[in-house]
Amino acid sequence: MVASSPTESLDRLVHERIRLGIVSALAAEEAMSFADLKKVLRTSDGNLSVHARKLEEAGYIKVQKGFEDRKPKTEYRLTTKGRRALEHYLKQMEAILSEARDALERS
Amino acid sequence: MVIPTQDDQDQAKETLAFIRRTMESASSFTAVSGWGLIAVGAVGLLAAWIAWSRDLGADLWIWIPAALVCVPIATAFNAAKAKRLEVPIWSGAIRKLAWVMAPALAAGGLLTFALDQQGAAALLPGMWLTLYGAGVTAGGTFSVRAIRWMGGMFLILGAIALFRPEYGLHLLAAGFGGLHVAVGLDLVLRHGG
Numbered sequence: 001m002v003a004s005s006p007t008e009s010l011d012r013l014v015h016e017r018i019r020l021g022i023v024s025a026l027a028a029e030e031a032m033s034f035a036d037l038k039k040v041l042r043t044s045d046g047n048l049s050v051h052a053r054k055l056e057e058a059g060y061i062k063v064q065k066g067f068e069d070r071k072p073k074t075e076y077r078l079t080t081k082g083r084r085a086l087e088h089y090l091k092q093m094e095a096i097l098s099e100a101r102d103a104l105e106r107s
Numbered sequence: 108m109v110i111p112t113q114d115d116q117d118q119a120k121e122t123l124a125f126i127r128r129t130m131e132s133a134s135s136f137t138a139v140s141g142w143g144l145i146a147v148g149a150v151g152l153l154a155a156w157i158a159w160s161r162d163l164g165a166d167l168w169i170w171i172p173a174a175l176v177c178v179p180i181a182t183a184f185n186a187a188k189a190k191r192l193e194v195p196i197w198s199g200a201i202r203k204l205a206w207v208m209a210p211a212l213a214a215g216g217l218l219t220f221a222l223d224q225q226g227a228a229a230l231l232p233g234m235w236l237t238l239y240g241a242g243v244t245a246g247g248t249f250s251v252r253a254i255r256w257m258g259g260m261f262l263i264l265g266a267i268a269l270f271r272p273e274y275g276l277h278l279l280a281a282g283f284g285g286l287h288v289a290v291g292l293d294l295v296l297r298h299g300g
Contacts, residue, residue: 024125
């Protein structure tokens with residue numbers, strides 16, 4: 001099936017803003033705690049949990065639960081699958097821009 | 108491929124900008140302030156100049172105050188950067204960095220007085236550079252590549268200073284002055300200040 005819009009073929013798991021934020025942040029930082037991610041993305045506990053769980057279920061991120069100074073600590077890491085998904089998504093975004101540039105040059 | 112509409116293009120541009128902002132914000136958790144490093148480097152160069160002009164070399168009355176002055180300077184710049192980027196000042200990553208560096212710095216402090224007492228002050232520049240390099244290299248695991256590179260360079264300068272102590276002051280100036288300023292500039296230009 002041919003997509004009617006260039007954005008239709010995008011990976012919806014990554015395309016959603018909070019999930020894109022999680023994946024991008026973890027691409028820059030090897031491991032981030034729940035609290036740090038929440039600060040970077042400026043979102044609520046509930047929102048972050050829901051989206052992080054979706055990414056975890058898809059195998060895009062790994063979650064490690066433990067304790068630090070007797071306080072529970074959740075740490076997130078990007079998996080190889082997640083990094084590939086982000087790279088593919090970035091290529092798609094760049095393709096939209098270069099396609100538009102080509103169309104402009106042709107006209 | 109379908110020709111993207113203006114809306115598609117705007118959305119793509121905005122999305123790429125969002126990804127970049129998020130990545131910068133995330134990496135700034137561990138990034139040391141570039142301006143802070145430049146300021147610390149300036150203190151290093153000033154200390155080296157005072158030592159050189161008075162022909163004092165690795166005099167503890169110059170280098171210990173210089174090191175102590177650098178602690179609040181670096182802390183203030185790091186805190187200012189964290190505040191500007193609206194990220195926690197004492198985040199998990201920076202705490203780890205400080206803890207990992209602490210043993211090497213504590214060992215450096217101890218050896219400073221031991222070597223000085225034993226009349227081996229000529230070895231101080233090499234020891235300072237080597238142990239600081241060891242601490243920065245280990246702490247740099249939690250930061251950007253430039254910091255790890257800086258740690259490695261300190262180790263090399265330290266090794267030279269240990270075996271050619273006559274160049275100790277030059278190597279102190281190159282390390283605590285030059286390297287800090289150079290890596291600070293790199294952070295300012297490539298990692299947002």
